[in-house]
Amino acid sequence: MPLSLFEGALGGIGLFLLGMRIMSDGIRTVADDRIRSVFSAVTSNRFYSITFGSVLALTLNSPIAAVIFSIGLVNGGVLNIFQALNVMAGVLIGASLSLYLPVVPYGLVATPLIFVGVLLKFFARRRRLANAGNLLLGAGLLFFGLSLLEGSFSPSDNHPFYGAFNGAFFKKPVPALFFGSLLSCFVQSTVSLISVVSSLVTSHNMGKETAGVMTLGGFVGVASLACLASITGISVSRRIAMFFLLFNLAVILPLILVAPSLITLLNSNAIPLLSGLLIHNTSLQNYLTHMHTVASLLTAFLVTTLSGVVSRFSGYRDDHDLNSAAIQPCAGYLDVRILNTPTLAIEQARKEIIRMIAVTSFMFADTREILFDFDARRAETIRQHEQVLDSLNHEITAFLSKLARSTHNPEICFEIPGLFQVVTDLEHIGDSCEEILDCILKRKEANIFFSEDAMADLKRLAMVVGSGFNTLEKVLVHGPQDPESSIHDLKSNTRSVFDEIKKIHFERICSGVCPPRTAMMFNELNAAFMRIAELCWNIMAAQERTTV
Secondary structure, eight states: OOHHHHHHHHHHHHHHHHHHHHHHHHHHHHOOHHHHHHHHHHTSSHHHHHHHHHHHHHHHTOHHHHHHHHHHHHHTTSOOHHHHHHHHHHHHHHHHHTTTSOOOOGGGGHHHHHHHHHHHHHHOSSHHHHHHHHHHHHHHHHHHHHHHHHHHTOOOTTOHHHHHTHHHHSSSHHHHHHHHHHHHHHSOSHHHHHHHHHHHHHHHTOOHHHHHHHHHHHHHHHHHHHHHHGGGSOHHHHHHHHHHHHHHHHHHHHHHHTHHHHHHHHHTTSOHHHHTTOSOOSHHHHHHHHHHHHHHHHHHHHHHHHHHHHHHHHHHHHHHOTTOOOOOSSOSSOOGGGTTSHHHHHHHHHHHHHHHHHHHHHHHHHHHHHHHSOOHHHHHHHHHHHHHHHHHHHHHHHHHHHHHHHOOOHHHHHHHHHHHHHHHHHHHHHHHHHHHHHHHHHHHHTTOOOOHHHHHHHHHHHHHHHHHHHHHHHHHHHOOSSHHHHHHHHHHHHHHHHHHHHHHHHHHHHTTOSOHHHHHHHHHHHHHHHHHHHHHHHHHHHHHHHHO
């Protein structure tokens, strides 16, 4: 195979992943209340979500691009598991609709999006416009990468890519399914996929059954690229992509077994209504179009039927496994429709706060680890957790504000201010963890090294603060157990360790062992850890007042 084909494929995949990352970051920074409310409205139920996914697939003229955009919305905290799965079900239906309706190729908008995105990102004075430019730049790079990938494998009778797989993949169903999934990764449009498979039938003497299996393999390819796109995102998006792949396999594999029967059914003009709408002329392309339509409808039905089960299962798993980092970047329990039932609403707010403490716990644990063993991926995870905390803080605060205005229950009115303080302090703990990360990065860039004694002091302080954080988790999840003695001992122990470390550090400065810049950075790290400890004490004190 010529080297230029590999260059196009590798360059397309690289731009695709880079665009996905930039677009996800852009969505996180751009998504405010108004944008979230718009997406919440257009995906409020199964029908709306499926309609939105269908329109998205028709607009982009690529099911892969539409699924990837849905994954980006999940990474940005705009969609939850239930909404994302139903949107993806609609994408499959929209991919089949593009076979009956003329649409604009997505490659035409790639370069304009890149141009506008660069202008806004580097020349806009307002931060909001710069963030929007980041989003447009990421989307443009994603589409350009997909176009480059598709251009490297454009249909041709003498294309070396197809000739290399002729003998091994064009004769049996399972290899043909694999080849079809691989082909759909390179040829992004459904119309292009049908055209390529049709040309392969005439040039390589394939049967209709093999062509139909290749068309069905396109569904597996779409789901596989969704899994690839989710690698750069959060764990929730990876979970969604994996379920989407499993649902596609659950429909496609049985359809392969009944492919001969489908040929007879479709050749008998069993779908006369759609036959008049087809944009293809040949009977082979009509057959492949019908096959794709049947598979997309069955897969969409399975996905939308089981989306609620998957969402509830994921929520149950997150609730009962606080050691799992698979936290959705948006609220999973809050719904304004339950504000009319204040008791239920306050209980849902408590559950959301427990999810928030889980995110904070992962963030603090990663911060402790990265202090002594730097890992770039762990640093990126800390940044993502901080964005999740900001999103949860905003949503929970807005929900509690609406609840306070709508309820007259004295017990709930008494509890709401304490919950406000808990949410705010948890978000401030995340800010302190991010400050520690910034100090670590500055220290690494400036080649500043701490002595073994200084690192031992930091480790000791981090362990003491960590024990206080563990106590905070138990208090928030299970309620105060022994507030008077344990919390007082925890405070005195942490303060004594902090004062002792300050004294030892002052002695190192006076002796000339510690340079001024290193001393300032050490003090910043100490102060950040102590601030986390004080915030933990404030939250535990608020819980004591609430339970009294």
